[in-house]
Amino acid sequence: MSPRHVLLQQIGTDIVRFQDASADFDAAVGEVLALGRAELVCLAQLHFGGPAPMSAVARGTDVERLELAGYVRREAARGGRRLVLTEHAREWIETLWGPLSVDGMRLMEPLSDADLKVVAGFLTAARAVQERHASRLSKLLDTPGGSPAARRRGGLSAAALSRVQLFVEAHLARRIRVGELAKRSGLSVFYFTRAFRQSTGMTPHAFVQQRRVERARELLSHPAHSLGDIGLAVGFSSQSHFTTVFRRVTGLTPAVIRRSVAPR
Structure with a gap:
């Protein structure tokens, strides 16, 4: 594994940890203010963007709950009503988010x-x-593979198929076992394999390989990534394995595809 690939993996891990820490912080703020995520997003929008028309309020926001808590108020505006942040809410925002903002600015000073x-x-x-x-x-989520007709023929439900596909998309960089996919469908490995093929026309293994190749094709347009790094990033054990599967699926090697999409 090249030093660059190790560094990229570390950056990816740190980004995930940062996202987890941000989610934990938002959850803690939500607990303090007794608000859900949609309401927190609404407060942030009003804080940074100022008063907003009711039509611009984030979907799923419980405006009445925000009003009852004293965080927002409605007022007349041209073309209808708009939502305004209260001083009570601003005080809470300064108390909860203020120290985080200060530390963030301190990090960027150098x-x-x-x-x-x-x-x-x-x-x-x-x-x-x-x-x-x-x-x-x-x-x-709109895939036709999980249609009622497919289920009558022994295929997966739309929800089960979507869970499996989303799991594959999220884990292409590592080995994906059929048992993990079967678990997402709620079926045994035997019945899952048969149902998946009925729904998609291919085996789970073939589907995973196809998705790896399609993801690799996207990455081939970025000249900064070597073929070896791309192969590892989409879950192939080596560049030769990557080339073999890629050629079997597309009829061309990754190097040929790269030359065809390279800037001229």
């Missing part, structure tokens, strides 16, 4: 303007990547 531009650019690009993949995963 960074130059050029460094900050790199960080800002990375975060913008990373958010776009997350949004794109969130959209990709949401489309799996």
